[in-house]
Amino acid sequence: MPESLRDKVAVIGTGITKFGEHWEEDAGDLIVDAVNDACKEANIDLRKDTDALWVSTLYDWSGMSGWAAAEPLKLFGKPVTRVENQCASGMDAVRNAAYAVAAHRYDIVIACGVEKVLDQGGRGLSQEILYWHPSLPWQSAPAYFAPCAIRAFKEWGWTREDLAKVAVKNHQNGAKHPKAHFRREITIETVLNAPMISYPLTLFDCCALSEGAAAVVLTRPEIAKRLVGDKYATIKGMALAVETQWPYFKPGWTGLSFAATVRAAEDAYKEAGITNPRKELDFGIVHDCFTITELMTYQDMKLCKPGEGAELIRAGVTAIDGDFPINPDGGLKCFGHPVGATGVRMIAELTKQVLGRAEGCQVKDAKMGFAHNLGGPQAIAAVGIVGRPG
């Protein structure tokens, strides 16, 4: 029988750089900031106390290795592993780091992630290769999700206005977050009148490629108490599911649900002992790479029934002062999506929320929440649940 991770791993330190365009820093500079901030919060000495480190980064696609963090930190002689799992890379780094701590192989570890797209020759929204085969279409990332919106419009009567409401809500939240890339409130008209990116998604339905780094320090609760007293959160569950990277070719694909999210949510909820997430959890941070993704994720994370996602945004349920706030930090809409950093930042945000440290965007009395990453063409999902200890 597999064992649960629940309450076996504590998050004792978080570090998040400002997200945005970092013309004057390279990826290493950002890692140095995020990791050192996390160590400071955890009251540890990076070199003396850290046993191992996981670093997630997507670009340059391959060949980055553990050097992505070991070199800039000059953290040599320790096990450092690079993790890449598309847009779920960051949370997968945390997941792997957590297992090492739970297995008692290491006492104190760091999971961090970084992305530096300006240095890649890339620009603007992500242009990705889907199928890795020369005769199959390659397409932009928004075109992974836009066909799902078309189906939702047809099946459930959702509208572009419903999608726009997601962007408006997240921008309202993110405007208050000091580390966010975009800190401007917008209106529904802003979204609807923006340039079309992949019909029916406009510029404001899409998150931007951004730059930044995030880090968390993990240890076991008994060590956590010694280092930070009661100022730590615990991991309740972490799950990952990989589905086909060719969803559109899969017989029976509906476009109305993301199988990877459903599977990862089931697994993480089970590990955390959660049967009714809407009641037992207080908030969530979802992978709003596109507005349609956030609405679909409400359903796939079992916050509502299929088809009811748009009703949640219309009724204000997921507003920061609603019954179940989603993306109180402003989400990917305001942070952009530095792929390797995103998932790590989400775990850091969950930790800050449950410790009452989410300045500007604190969810009232947040005790436990989930974070969700979704990578590729809805193909790879990670779900992490973090709460107050016990």
Next chain:
Amino acid sequence: MAGILSYGAYIPMWRMSRDEIAKSIGSASLGGERAVVSWDEDSLTMGVEAGLDCLTGFQPKEIDGLYFATVSSPFKEKQSASLVASILDLRKDIFTFDFTGSLRAGTLAVKSASDAIKAGTMKKVLVIAADARKAQPRSDAEQTFGDGAVALLLGEGKDPIAEIEDFSTIIDPIPGPWRREEDLYPKVFDGRLDTRYGLLKDIPQAVGNLLKKHSIQAKDISKFAFYGPDARSHTAIAAPLKIDAKSQMQDLLFKSVGVTGTAHCLLLLVAAMEQAKANERIVCASYGEGSDALLIKATDKVEQAKGKHKGTKYIASKKMISSYGRFLAIKKEIDVGWPEWEKSSVVKYWRDESWLLPLYGMKCNKCGALQYPVRRVCTNCGEKDNNVKVKLARKGKVFTFTHDYLLGPGNFTGDGINPTSRVLIDLEDGCRIWMEMTDHEIEEVNIGTSVELTFRLLHQKSDFLFYGWRARPVRQSI
């Protein structure tokens, strides 16, 4: 005697108004419009379309040879015929050959195929002629050229729709048109010289010899399907042969298509056969450093072919190119940043050619799921190495779609104006396939839209051309 067992044709969707060209460059309009290949088409892809049209109702595996004629081959060194044969799903032990170098290449291919059939070395030969010739912007050719393809299935078969009774040929080392290895565009020293001392001498001579040999009067021929570089020269061929230009000359299709190079006189032959009655005779003649003439006699089976093929009905199915600028872009005369896919791999393309080109999916022997692309393990049930390749339907309906303004070939990456429409199609056989659309306007794409698959150039990389399938709205008027 060899006969024509079937015919087919292909005219691309796009038309350019000659008035619009003339207005844009300040020259005189020759009137009407010309057919224009889409950015993702060339002589090879058009040839595939014409071949598919021609083979409707025939088994591709029964074909013993494929002759491909063009003066606008996508590769200067690399055979088109063998690639077209693979796409059309012909056998691998067949004889393939590219006929090129002269506008007579199409009729020469027909002659060679016919001879092989007569000699008994092959039973059925598919002859395809296709051209998308590049014309120098602002030249006359920009207006006179048209893009199109034609296919004839020749065979010894018992029931040809027409008999190829005889050939005659004349060679004539007239200067033009010519195109050197390093030239993009064909050149003519002086079109008037070519017409007066070439065209108007060679076609009448080749045709005259043929008629004389068979003791046939021009008035006994129902249609003359003659090549012509332009409408006026074409009409002038009638006089020396004592042909009634009005009733006997097969319309040049100049106002609607333009002159389609090696394909053209054969395209007119198809147009004539579409109207021919049993026992009527057609004379087809090409021109290019001489002339080849074919004497053709329709049989009573000619009626059976009518309506079976799209043929020249493609002409009525069209969309206008909105501006001269877009015309230059679609013909790749201006660099609009045609995308290259950095991850593309010639090796992968080669490895999967057997199902990519003729478009096969796979059916799992365990769960029965029909799927694409072909892989070792079933995406539905996980069964390993237990499946059969199945030829996929090439028609279906759109399940969902998007218009990708950010990335895609066919438009100008990231310009925010011309999106690539991507469609998820339920093919008629139940297979799901995700494709790019082509030949469409955004408004035409909706859930439930009927589409058909079309063979196109997908992209270029490493100076190699990657071909495959796209979807287009079902061509109307067909």
